[in-house]
Amino acid sequence: xxxxxxxxxxxxxxxxxxxxxxxxxxxxxxxxxxxxxxxxxxxxxxxxxxxxxxxxxxxxxxxxxxxxxxxxxxxxxxxxxxxxxxxxxxxxxxxxxxxxxxxxxxxxxxxxxxxxxxxxxxxxxxxxxxxxxxxxxxxxxxxxxxxxxxxxxxxxxxxxxxxxxxxxxxxxxxxxxxxxxxxxxxxxxxxxxxxxxxxxxxxxxxxxxxxxxxxxxxxxxxxxxxxxxxxxxxxxxxxxxxxxxxxxxxxxxxxxxxxxxxxxxxxxxxxxxxxxxxxxxxxxxxxxxxxxxxxxxxxxxxxxxxxxxxxxxxxxxxxxxxxxxxxxxxxxxxxxxxxxxxxxxxxxxxxxxxxxxxxxxxxxxxxxxxx
Numbered sequence: 001x002x003x004x005x006x007x008x009x010x011x012x013x014x015x016x017x018x019x020x021x022x023x024x025x026x027x028x029x030x031x032x033x034x035x036x037x038x039x040x041x042x043x044x045x046x047x048x049x050x051x052x053x054x055x056x057x058x059x060x061x062x063x064x065x066x067x068x069x070x071x072x073x074x075x076x077x078x079x080x081x082x083x084x085x086x087x088x089x090x091x092x093x094x095x096x097x098x099x100x101x102x103x104x105x106x107x108x109x110x111x112x113x114x115x116x117x118x119x120x121x122x123x124x125x126x127x128x129x130x131x132x133x134x135x136x137x138x139x140x141x142x143x144x145x146x147x148x149x150x151x152x153x154x155x156x157x158x159x160x161x162x163x164x165x166x167x168x169x170x171x172x173x174x175x176x177x178x179x180x181x182x183x184x185x186x187x188x189x190x191x192x193x194x195x196x197x198x199x200x201x202x203x204x205x206x207x208x209x210x211x212x213x214x215x216x217x218x219x220x221x222x223x224x225x226x227x228x229x230x231x232x233x234x235x236x237x238x239x240x241x242x243x244x245x246x247x248x249x250x251x252x253x254x255x256x257x258x259x260x261x262x263x264x265x266x267x268x269x270x271x272x273x274x275x276x277x278x279x280x281x282x283x284x285x286x287x288x289x290x291x292x293x294x295x296x297x298x299x300x301x302x303x304x305x306x307x308x309x310x311x312x313x314x315x316x317x318x319x320x321x322x323x324x325x326x327x328x329x330x331x332x333x334x335x336x337x338x339x340x341x342x343x344x345x346x347x348x349x350x351x352x353x354x355x356x357x358x359x360x361x362x363x364x365x366x367x368x369x370x371x
Contacts, residue, residue, distance in 0.1 A: 011071050012099045016063075019070075019162070020103070023169045028359060034170060035163035043151055046144040047164075048171050051111070053141040057122045059111040060104070061145050063172070064096040064118075065128070066152060066165045073158055076127075077149045080118065084126040093118035108179045108362070110172055176358040183348035183364065185341060186371045191332055194340045197367045199325070201347075202266075202294075204363065208249075209356050211324065212264045215292055216250055217346035218328060219262065225339045229254050234354070247280045248289070260288045268295035269321055271304045278308075281317065291321045344368060 026032030036044040050058050068090065069077040076088030083089070096118045104111040117123065125132040128145050136142040152161055202211045216234040223229040231253040235246055250262035263277055269291050281289050297305045309319045332340060348368070351361045 008072065009094060009098050012067055012095050015071050016067055016099060016103060019165060020169055023166055024173055027170060027173055032170060034167060036167045040151075043148060043164075044167055046148050047168055049144050050141060050148065051168070051171050051175065053138065055122055055138040055141060056112040056114055057117045057120045058138070058141050058145060060096050060100050060114065060117040061123070061128065062148060062168050063103075063111070063165075064092055064100050065149060066161060066168060067099070068092060068095050069152060069161050070158070070165050073156075073161065077152050078127045078129055078146075080123055080128060081126045086127075089126075093123075107172070107176060108181050110175050110179050173358075176362075177355065179358070180352060181348070181358075181361040181365050183345065184369045185345045185348070186368065187341065188337050189340050189344060189371060190337075191340070193371050194332055194344065195325070195329075197344070197371060198328075198347075201364055201367055202324070206357070206360055208264065208266050209354075210360055211266050211292075211294065212249055213350040213354070213356060213360075214347055215262060215264050215324060217343055217350050218331065219250060219252055220346050220350075221335060221339055221343040222331065223252070224342060225335055228252075229259070234350070247284050247286060248277060258284065258286050260290060261286055262290045262292060264324075265291065265293040265295075267293070268298040269293040269301075269305065270298045271301040271308070274305055274308060274319070278312065278317065278319075287316055288318050289320070290327075291319070292324045292327060293321060294323055296323060297321055 023032065034044065036047070047062060050062050053059060065077040065079075068075050072090075074088055075090050076084070076086055078084075079086070079089045080092045081089070082091045097116055100111070101115060101117070104113065114120070122136060122138070122142075125135060128142070128149055130143075130146060133139055133142055133146075148164070152164055155161070198214055202214055204210065212234060216232060219229065219232045223232055229252040233246065233251045233253065234249060247258060248261035248263040250264065251258045252260040252262065261277065261281055263273075265273070274291070277289055277291075281287070305321070309321070312319055332343075335343065348361070348364055351364060
C-alpha cells in the first residue's frame with residue numbers, strides 16, 4: 001500500500017472504533033435512538049436485510065462502503081474498485097480486508113467470519129450498481145445494497161452518512177445476541193485463578209444474571225463431580241419464579257425430586273424474602289433451602305432471620321445463608337483442577353443457554369482468555 005492508502009486505512013479504523021464504542025455504549029445504557037427511525041423505516045429494513053443476507057459477502061458491503069464515505073465524503077460509496085470509471089472511485093477491498101474483517105473477528109465473527117469477502121464472486125465487479133445486477137445470484141439483496149448506497153449518495157451529507165453508519169453498527173451490535181461466543185477455557189487452572197476470574201466477572205452489575213450463571217454452573221459441576229444431583233434447573237434471570245413454576249432461582253433435583261432450593265441474591269437477604277421462599281418450600285415439601293446472598297443478611301433483619309432459622313429447624317426445615325465466595329471456597333478445592341476447568345466451561349454454557357446479554361458473554365470470554 002502507498003502511504004496515502006495506509007493513512008486512509010488508519011483513519012477508517014479509528015473512526016470505526018470511535019463510532020462502535022459510542023453506539024455500543026448507547027445501546028447498553030438504553031439511551032440509543034435509531035438514527036434512521038422514524039423517517040427512513042424502509043432504509044433501515046434494507047440495512048438489516050443486507051447484514052443478514054444468505055450471501056455472506058454482502059454482510060461486509062455496507063460497513064465498508066459507508067465507513068469509507070464517512071471518512072472521505074468525496075468517495076463514491078458504490079465503488080468497489082479504483083478502476084470504476086466514475087469520479088470518487090476507490091479500492092474498497094483494502095478497507096474491507098484491513099478494517100472490517102479484523103473488526104468482524106474481534107466481535108465473534110458476527111458478519112460471518114469471511115477472511116477476504118471482497119475477492120468472492122459476488123463482489124468481483126467495479127461497483128455496486130444496477131449494471132452488474134445480472135451477474136448476481138441474489139439479485140434481491142443486491143438491489144437493497146444499491147438502494148442504501150443510492151440514498152447515501154443522493155443525500156450527500158456528512159451527518160446523514162454517519163447516521164446510516166451508526167444504524168449499521170447498531171444492527172451489527174444487535175446481531176451479536178445471536179452469535180455463539182467462543183470461550184477459550186484453559187486446560188488447567190489453579191484455585192486462585194478460578195476465584196479471581198469469578199470475582200472479576202460477578203463484580204460488574206448484571207441484574208443478577210452473572211452471579212446466577214456462576215452459581216448454576218457451580219451446582220452443575222457438583223452434580224458432575226460428586227453425583228449429589230442428577231439435574232440442576234434455572235430460568236432466565238428476568239423470569240419470575242412464580243411464572244416459571246420454579247421454587248427458587250435454582251432447583252437441584254435427584255431422582256426426579258427437588259432436594260435443594262438455591263436463591264441467589266446480589267444484595268442482602270431480608271426477612272420478607274426469607275418468608276416468601278419458606279412458603280414456597282413448604283408448599284412443595286422441600287426441606288433444604290440455601291440462600292447465597294452476596295451481602296449476607298440485612299443488618300436490620302439479622303436477629304429476626306437467625307431466630308427464624310432456628311425455629312424452622314425445630315420443625316424440619318433446614319435454611320442456610322452464605323456468601324458465594326465462602327460457600328464455594330472449600331468446594332473449589334474438592335473439585336481439583338479437572339473440576340475447576342469443568343466449572344469455567346459450564347459458566348460459558350450457562351450464559352449461552354439462557355441467552356445472556358452479549359456484554360456478559362463477551363466479558364467471560366475475555367477473562368478466560370487472560371488465564
